[in-house]
Amino acid sequence: MIRFSSLRGRLTVLYAGLFGVALLATAVAVTLSVGGNARHQVEKELAAGGAVFDRLWAMKASQLADGARVLSRDFGFREAFASGDAPTVESALTNLKDRLALDRAFIIAADGTLTGAPDIGEAAATDLWHALDSGALSGVLRISETPYQAVAEPIMAPQLVGWVVFAERLDRKEMASLESLASIPLSAAVLTRQQGAPWLSTDAGRAAEPRLARFVDVRATGPRPLATDNGEAVALARPLTVIGEKADAVLVLRYPLNLAMAPYHSLLVTLVFVGFLGLCLLVAGSWLLARSITRPISALDEAARRLRDGEDAHVEVDTGDELGRLADSFNAMAGGIREREQRITALALTDQETALPNRRALEAAIAQADPAGLYIAAIGVDRFPQVRAAVGYRLAGEMLRQLALRLGDLRPGDLCARLSSERLALMFRAGSPAMALGQLESLVEALSRPVRVDGQTIDVGLNAGLAAVAQAHLAPPAERASIALDQARKSRRAAVAFDAETYGDPASKLSLMSEMLAALANGEISMAYQPKHDTRAGVVTGVEALVRWNHPIRGFVSPDMFVGLAEETGHIRALTVWTLDQALRDQAALRLSGHDLLVSVNLSGRMLADPEFATLAIDRIAGAGGRICLEITETAVIDHPETAHDIIDRFRAAGIKISIDDYGSGLSSLAYLKQIRADELKIDKEFILTLDRSARDALLVKSTVDLAHSLGLQTVAEGVETAESLAILTAMGCDLAQGYFIARPMPLANVVDFLDEARAPAAPKSRKA
Amino acid sequence: MRAVFLFLLLVLAPVQAWAGDLAVTVRDSAGKPVANAVVTVYPASGIPKGPIRFAWPLTVAQQNIQFDPFVLVAPVGASVSFPNRDKVQHHVYSFSAGNKFELKLFGKDESRSVAFKAVGVAAIGCNIHDQMVGYVKVVDTPFAIKTGADGVASLRGLPAGQVTIRVWHPWLRAPKNESSMAFALPATGVARPAISLEIRRPAGGHMH
Numbered sequence: 001m002i003r004f005s006s007l008r009g010r011l012t013v014l015y016a017g018l019f020g021v022a023l024l025a026t027a028v029a030v031t032l033s034v035g036g037n038a039r040h041q042v043e044k045e046l047a048a049g050g051a052v053f054d055r056l057w058a059m060k061a062s063q064l065a066d067g068a069r070v071l072s073r074d075f076g077f078r079e080a081f082a083s084g085d086a087p088t089v090e091s092a093l094t095n096l097k098d099r100l101a102l103d104r105a106f107i108i109a110a111d112g113t114l115t116g117a118p119d120i121g122e123a124a125a126t127d128l129w130h131a132l133d134s135g136a137l138s139g140v141l142r143i144s145e146t147p148y149q150a151v152a153e154p155i156m157a158p159q160l161v162g163w164v165v166f167a168e169r170l171d172r173k174e175m176a177s178l179e180s181l182a183s184i185p186l187s188a189a190v191l192t193r194q195q196g197a198p199w200l201s202t203d204a205g206r207a208a209e210p211r212l213a214r215f216v217d218v219r220a221t222g223p224r225p226l227a228t229d230n231g232e233a234v235a236l237a238r239p240l241t242v243i244g245e246k247a248d249a250v251l252v253l254r255y256p257l258n259l260a261m262a263p264y265h266s267l268l269v270t271l272v273f274v275g276f277l278g279l280c281l282l283v284a285g286s287w288l289l290a291r292s293i294t295r296p297i298s299a300l301d302e303a304a305r306r307l308r309d310g311e312d313a314h315v316e317v318d319t320g321d322e323l324g325r326l327a328d329s330f331n332a333m334a335g336g337i338r339e340r341e342q343r344i345t346a347l348a349l350t351d352q353e354t355a356l357p358n359r360r361a362l363e364a365a366i367a368q369a370d371p372a373g374l375y376i377a378a379i380g381v382d383r384f385p386q387v388r389a390a391v392g393y394r395l396a397g398e399m400l401r402q403l404a405l406r407l408g409d410l411r412p413g414d415l416c417a418r419l420s421s422e423r424l425a426l427m428f429r430a431g432s433p434a435m436a437l438g439q440l441e442s443l444v445e446a447l448s449r450p451v452r453v454d455g456q457t458i459d460v461g462l463n464a465g466l467a468a469v470a471q472a473h474l475a476p477p478a479e480r481a482s483i484a485l486d487q488a489r490k491s492r493r494a495a496v497a498f499d500a501e502t503y504g505d506p507a508s509k510l511s512l513m514s515e516m517l518a519a520l521a522n523g524e525i526s527m528a529y530q531p532k533h534d535t536r537a538g539v540v541t542g543v544e545a546l547v548r549w550n551h552p553i554r555g556f557v558s559p560d561m562f563v564g565l566a567e568e569t570g571h572i573r574a575l576t577v578w579t580l581d582q583a584l585r586d587q588a589a590l591r592l593s594g595h596d597l598l599v600s601v602n603l604s605g606r607m608l609a610d611p612e613f614a615t616l617a618i619d620r621i622a623g624a625g626g627r628i629c630l631e632i633t634e635t636a637v638i639d640h641p642e643t644a645h646d647i648i649d650r651f652r653a654a655g656i657k658i659s660i661d662d663y664g665s666g667l668s669s670l671a672y673l674k675q676i677r678a679d680e681l682k683i684d685k686e687f688i689l690t691l692d693r694s695a696r697d698a699l700l701v702k703s704t705v706d707l708a709h710s711l712g713l714q715t716v717a718e719g720v721e722t723a724e725s726l727a728i729l730t731a732m733g734c735d736l737a738q739g740y741f742i743a744r745p746m747p748l749a750n751v752v753d754f755l756d757e758a759r760a761p762a763a764p765k766s767r768k769a
Numbered sequence: 770m771r772a773v774f775l776f777l778l779l780v781l782a783p784v785q786a787w788a789g790d791l792a793v794t795v796r797d798s799a800g801k802p803v804a805n806a807v808v809t810v811y812p813a814s815g816i817p818k819g820p821i822r823f824a825w826p827l828t829v830a831q832q833n834i835q836f837d838p839f840v841l842v843a844p845v846g847a848s849v850s851f852p853n854r855d856k857v858q859h860h861v862y863s864f865s866a867g868n869k870f871e872l873k874l875f876g877k878d879e880s881r882s883v884a885f886k887a888v889g890v891a892a893i894g895c896n897i898h899d900q901m902v903g904y905v906k907v908v909d910t911p912f913a914i915k916t917g918a919d920g921v922a923s924l925r926g927l928p929a930g931q932v933t934i935r936v937w938h939p940w941l942r943a944p945k946n947e948s949s950m951a952f953a954l955p956a957t958g959v960a961r962p963a964i965s966l967e968i969r970r971p972a973g974g975h976m977h
Contacts, residue, residue: 075862075896082864157864158894158902159939 007297008290015286016279023275030271034264035257042234042260043223045184049253050236052182057240057251061138061151064166067100068153072164081107082157089115093164103169104148107155108132109162117165119144124244131243132163139241140192140249141167145200147192149174150243170202185259190240191216192249216250232257296323300330307334310341351418354401359478362417362425366469366477369427374469375436377426378481379407379444382461382489384422395453400424402451403460410446423485425478433468433497440464440495463488464495473500513569516549516562520578525549527582528745531754532600532716533737535730540758542598542629544738545583546745547575563604572604573613580617584624586748595755600629600659608632608644618654629657629680645675652677659716664704673711680736681708685719688739692724702732709733788926790959791952795920795936797968802920805840806938806966810912810924812954813931820844821911828852829893829903831859836893836903840939845888845909852880860896865889868907890937890946904939929956934964942967 004010071077071092080088089107093116097105106116112129114120120128120143128141132152141150148167155162168174175188182188191199191208199208199216208216215226216237226235233256240249296317307313313334317327349361357365366376381387381400388396404424407416415427426443430436444464450457465484469477484498519525529543549557566572583599590597607613621628630651648658659680660673664687673681683704687697701717708715717729720739729737743754795806821844830837832854843849851861853875861872867887874897875881885891885907895901906913916922935949943966954960 073899079862079864083866083869156894156899156902157892158862158899159892161864 006294008287008294011290011293012283012286016283019279019282023279027268027271027275031268034267035261038257038260038264039234042184042255042257046186046223046234046236046253046255049182049184049186049255050238053178053188053238053251053253056178056181057149060149060168064102064149064151064168065138065153067096067102068105068151068164068166071096071105072153072155078155078157078161081109081155082161086115097166100166102166104143104150104165104167106165107162108152108165110160117143127246128165128244132165136241136243137163139243140170140190140247141165141243142192142194142245142247142249143167145192147190147202147249152243172202175202182253184255186253186255189252189254190249191252192242192247195246195248212252216252226254228254228256230256230258234260293323296327300327303330303334307337313338353397354404354418356401356404356424357415357417359417359419359425362415362419362427362478363476365415365417365427369469371469373429373431375428375430375433375440376467376469376477376481377428377440377443377495378419378423378465378467378478378485379403379426379447380423380463380465380482380485380489382463387458387460388422391453391456391458395456395458398453399451399458399460402453403447406447406449406451407443410443419478419482423482425481433466436468437466437495437497440466444494463493465498466495467498471498471500473498475503512554512557512562513565513571515551516566516571517574519549519551520574524551525578526747527579527586528747529586529599529751530738530745531743531751532598533720533726533742535726535734535737540597540742540755542600542736543751544600544631544745545579545586545602547579548745563602567604567606572606573610576601576604576607576613577616577620580620580628583628584620584626587626587628588624589748590751590755593752595752596627597755598627598629598657600631602661603630603632605633605644608647609640611643611647614647614650618650618656621656622654627657629659631659631661631682633661641675648676648678652679660713662718664700673707678713680714680716682716682718683734685739688717688719688725688729689721691728692722698728698732701729701734705732705734789929789954789956790923790925791927791932791934791954792921792923792959792961793916793934793936794961794963795916795922795938796963796965798965800965802916802918803938803966803968804916804918804920805838806916806920806922806936806941807840807842807906807908808914808916808922808924809908809910809935809937810927811910811933811935812912812928813933814928816910816912821847821908823911823913829905830854831861831895831901834895834898834901836901838903840904840906840915842906842908842913842915843885844911845907846884846886848882848884849905850880850882853877858897859901861893862896863891863893863905865891868905890939892939902939906937927954929954934962936964936966938966938968940968940970942969 004013074092077089077092079085080092093105093107096102104117106114106120108114108117108125108128112125114125124143132154137152137154139150141148147170149170150165150167152163152165154160155164170190175190178188179186189212190202191212193199199213200206201208207213211227215224215235218224219239221236221238223234223236226233233254235252235254238251238253240251242249296319299315299317300323303313303315314331315327317324349357349364351358362376366374381403384396387399391399400418400422404416404418407424407426411426411428417425417427419425428436428439430439441464444462448460448462450459452458463485465481465486465488467477467480467484471477471480473480475483480498483503484496487499487503488494488496516525526548528546528548530546531540532542532544533539534541547559547563549559549562551557563572563575566575580601583601587597587599632648651658657679658676659682660676660678661682662684663681664684681704683701687701687704690697691701705715714735716736716738717725717734718738720726720729720737720741722741725739726737726741746754791810793808795803795808797803823842823844825842827841827843827847827849828851829841829849830852834855834857841849851872853859854877856877858874858876859872860874861881863870867889868885868891870883872881872883885905888907888909891905891907893903893905906915912924912927914922914924930953932952932954933949934952935947937945937947939946941948948964948966950962950964952960952962
């Protein structure tokens with residue numbers, strides 16, 4: 001089965017095929033009928049031709065007989081012949097032969113002697129005599145195998161004394177004259193043979209064509225088909241009487257069928273022509289009809305494809321039929337779809353709260369704009385959650401809308417969008433990154449005016465991040481601008497451009513985490529210990545355990561980085577457990593070498609939200625019999641106060657000391673100091689580093705130390721880098737000092753050396769830095 | 770007449786003393802009697818001298834566009850008359866060797882005579898009427914007669930002993946339409962030989 005890709009082709013081929021079959025059947029029927037008719041006609045004509053030939057043959061015989069009779073009845077001739085007057089007889093024969101234009105004329109006497117036929121042999125003469133004697137006076141006579149039509153007339157003087165024989169050659173000429181008398185263009189031929197010998201053609205001595213000979217051999221009188229070199233013919237064989245020798249003669253009338261068919265050729269040609277014309281008209285007609293049907297279908301098909309692709313899908317079909325109605329329905333449907341689509345698109349690209357384009361709309365606009373000289377600014381409201389918590393969601397949103405309106409007023413023509421709950425974005429063009437940053441800085445300044453919402457005035461602190469669209473980076477421009485905003489906040493600047501280096505690579509960060517887990521196992525991550533110096537006793541009483549990662553490729557990886565990352569990615573627990581275990585092992589090792597030190601381990605705020613970890617840590621520490629101080633930052637407690645306090649209490653109950661780390665930075669609150677039952681307060685190094693230069697810092701440290709002591713907490717100063725600082729702290733009554741001046745963080749082995757050395761009388765001050 | 774008859778008897782008496790009679794019956798191959806067959810007998814002792822006379826008139830009349838009789842036996846040298854008894858004219862002829870003649874047109878009741886000088890057969894015809902054919906059998910023996918409708922030819926007073934009997938008929942299929950046989954004729958009584966011959970009417974002719 002042929003598969004058509006178009007309805008038009010299928011209809012055209014179907015109609016044309018059906019018509020073609022009908023036409024073929026008609027042509028076959030007509031050809032068969034015509035052929036049969038023609039054959040029948042030819043057979044009739046041939047039969048008639050045979051009858052005509054019989055008459056002609058008889059007529060010719062009669063003419064010959066008449067001529068012969070003239071001679072045989074002539075008294076003078078008879079007298080001459082009877083009296084044996086040979087010269088007279090011969091001259092009379094010649095005379096009549098010439099007058100009648102005969103081929104042959106001769107006499108055979110009753111005693112068998114011949115006159116006027118020297119080429120007839122004695123045997124042939126005897127045969128002829130017997131034939132004539134038996135009364136066969138007319139028929140085919142062969143002389144030297146050449147056929148003649150011969151007629152004999154007896155010479156009566158008054159009894160029979162001989163016969164006058166007149167003969168005409170049955171040659172091509174004779175056949176042609178016979179043919180010319182027939183009503184149809186048949187061809188005639190006489191075949192003769194001596195009985196038992198092959199057939200000979202009319203022309204003397206030539207063998208008859210084999211097919212013809214076989215045809216003649218079948219003794220049948222009716223018209224029969226005969227194959228010839230010129231195609232099939234219908235032929236008729238009529239036996240002829242032979243006088244003389246024992247021989248056969250037959251007249252063959254042939255009529256080629258193609259000649260008979262000739263009159264019908266024009267009919268067949270006309271039929272074929274008309275059929276072909278009809279076929280062409282039908283193909284054209286059905287093609288046109290099919291096209292009128294399929295054109296609207298194709299248009300609908302095309303429109304449906306456009307609809308799928310989201311293009312204009314209106315289709316023009318102005319016929320009033322089913323297809324026209326289908327097209328109308330289709331158009332209505334396409335219109336409905338388009339309308340809904342536009343609505344959905346509008347919804348999808350608009351921020352409902354502020355009616356600004358949303359982040360998706362911004363990204364679409366970025367994608368369509370020329371990236372050269374194009375910048376995206378992310379403008380964020382500082383401490384938005386707090387503000388929102390203070391004024392409520394509605395007013396916070398209103399505030400953002402006001403800011404957006406203000407932004408729109410300041411930058412008419414530039415696209416303003418809402419990037420996230422507290423961030424706006426602006427797409428603008430600038431000549432260079434520096435110019436862009438300059439524009440953004442002044443913009444932030446212009447925007448940073450209090451906003452009036454519902455009669456209230458809200459102060460807004462704004463930061464902005466800038467990203468160049470043309471900059472090649474994995475993160476999309478809007479995201480980069482947002483990151484830049486984070487960076488601006490961190491660096492407390494009004495506006496900064498996106499810094500790829502600071503941001504790093506999130507993908508490499510992720511791989512860093514998997515590498516970190518491997519590093520914990522293979523020893524790339526190791527512990528370093530920084531001694532804590534007891535200012536009163538003047539000896540090292542403890543060490544802070546610090547993780548160090550010497551990466552084979554990256555080199556030294558900052559703990560701030562990978563610890564922070566571990567916190568963000570949820571790997572902090574593994575890191576912390578490892579650190580704790582290592583610290584306990586190392587503490588045991590130190591104890592064996594004679595140094596019993598309190599080991600401080602930094603504890604991530606995340607761990608204070610993890611009761612399971614607390615259980616685990618308490619078990620491990622108790623199991624190892626360790627003396628551990630856990631250093632926590634006060635901000636870590638803020639996120640999960642209840643849980644954190646519980647866990648801190650459990651640690652303390654287990655004999656584990658708690659130290660508040662980095663006190664003084666961040667949101668240090670007296671409330672926390674009250675709530676957290678810590679053993680130690682670690683003053684942030686920012687205060688200590690400038691202690692020897694800043695009186696104000698010294699005052700803060702002094703009051704903090706006093707505060708801690710009054711709350712029953714030990715104090716530790718970090719970042720002690722000079723002898724002056726140590727002296728000041730010692731004077732202030734700070735319990736412990738830690739810093740480069742005391743000792744840098746060092747591997748466990750060095751710690752033993754360091755402690756052994758410190759037991760010697762030399763003071764810590766004399767230590768090399 | 771009686772005196773003449775007696776005279777003849779006397780003249781022939783010596784011969785008659787040792788003469789016999791012959792009655793030849795001629796039949797065709799189908800056994801039917803053949804009329805108009807001319808039987809001639811030639812004794813081994815030879816033919817008697819003297820003129821030959823026959824008991825029938827030497828006349829071939831033309832009557833009803835036919836020759837009558839069809840066959841006439843005539844002695845050699847005899848004159849045969851051809852009287853015309855038809856209302857039409859006739860042109861009687863013969864091309865037979867030795868006896869050629871032509872009697873140009875002659876009318877009713879006219880008679881012409883022709884002397885037949887050669888022994889043999891003179892076929893006579895009429896140039897006007899092709900169907901008219903007749904024969905004059907010219908013989909040189911007194912022992913000659915043609916058969917009647919019963920096919921019998923009777924001869925008397927033949928010398929006994931070896932004889933040659935010849936039978937001629939225009940339709941006899943034999944050389945010169947004649948057949949001969951040797952026969953021993955007894956001195957007394959009537960010898961009755963029967964001869965069977967092949968007789969065929971000629972084809973293509975116009976004869977009765």
